[in-house]
Amino acid sequence: xxxxxxxxxxxxxxxxxxxxxxxxxxxxxxxxxxxxxxxxxxxxxxxxxxxxxxxxxxxxxxxxxxxxxxxx
Numbered sequence: 001x002x003x004x005x006x007x008x009x010x011x012x013x014x015x016x017x018x019x020x021x022x023x024x025x026x027x028x029x030x031x032x033x034x035x036x037x038x039x040x041x042x043x044x045x046x047x048x049x050x051x052x053x054x055x056x057x058x059x060x061x062x063x064x065x066x067x068x069x070x071x072x
Contacts, residue, residue, distance in 0.1 A: 003043045003051060009064025010039050022057050026050070040070065 010019060016034040019041055023032040028049035033042040043049070055067040 001045055001047060001049070003045065003049070004070040005041050005043075005055075006039055006068045006070050007041060007058065007065055008039055008068070009062060009066060010034075010036060010041075011064075012036065015062070015065075018061055019058060022061060023054070025057070026054055029054075 007015075007019065010016065013036065016036050019034055020032050023029045023041075023043065026045075026049065028047075029043050029045045031044035033044075035041075043054075058067050059065050
């Protein structure tokens with residue numbers, strides 16, 4: 001399964017590293033692709049992925065981070 005989100009507050013390599021580190025804590029996430037320029041994160045995950053828990057962790061990690069799901 002795949003989830004794509006926009007995180008407007010993500011603007012540098014340190015931001016991307018933080019998002020990647022948070023994602024690595026979730027065993028259901030198999031792959032994390034981060035595009036700083038477009039401010040999008042693509043998560044490859046299995047069905048047990050808890051999006052709300054991941055979103056909460058990301059948003060709690062920085063004042064500028066708000067997670068917005070992207071629809072195709």
